[in-house]
Amino acid sequence: MYNILKTLHSYWAFIVLIILIVAVVNAIMGSSSNKDYTAKSLRIALFALIVSHIQLLIGLVLYFVSPLFDLWGSLGGGVMKDSAARLNLVEHPLINIIAIVVITIGFSKHKKKEGSKAKFKTIAIFYTIALILLLTRIPWDIWPNF
Numbered sequence: 001m002y003n004i005l006k007t008l009h010s011y012w013a014f015i016v017l018i019i020l021i022v023a024v025v026n027a028i029m030g031s032s033s034n035k036d037y038t039a040k041s042l043r044i045a046l047f048a049l050i051v052s053h054i055q056l057l058i059g060l061v062l063y064f065v066s067p068l069f070d071l072w073g074s075l076g077g078g079v080m081k082d083s084a085a086r087l088n089l090v091e092h093p094l095i096n097i098i099a100i101v102v103i104t105i106g107f108s109k110h111k112k113k114e115g116s117k118a119k120f121k122t123i124a125i126f127y128t129i130a131l132i133l134l135l136t137r138i139p140w141d142i143w144p145n146f
Contacts, residue, residue, distance in 0.1 A: 005062040016055045023048040027124035037116035049107045056100045092137045099133035
């Protein structure tokens with residue numbers, strides 16, 4: 001089960017990054033060109049929200065079935081001294097959860113905005129912050145070599 005989840009989590013990460021980049025580019029282009037915020041723009045932002053939440057759920061299940069999770073028992077607080085264990089058990093999950101929260105807040109805030117420019121700007125800001133957070137905590141040395 002672990003290998004299946006790990007592979008799914010890795011492949012789904014590609015989808016999340018692609019859709020999130022599309023949402024950010026769409027929001028920046030919409031804001032800078034004074035386009036109307038249409039149903040298509042809403043769907044793009046919503047799809048980025050949905051795929052990122054699915055990735056979070058896969059990641060949470062993977063976290064608890066991972067053999068790395070056993071390091072908490074053997075190393076205890078020593079996890080923070082081991083950079084690889086710290087990345088996989090603390091930094092990657094925590095920062096990525098924060099990124100998903102930022103996406104959720106951004107989507108929620110944009111719905112309350114009145115004008116198209118304000119909606120695009122809100123999505124652009126929050127989704128860009130989330131994208132940067134996600135990109136900083138991807139374990140690039142082992143990804144996508146699953």
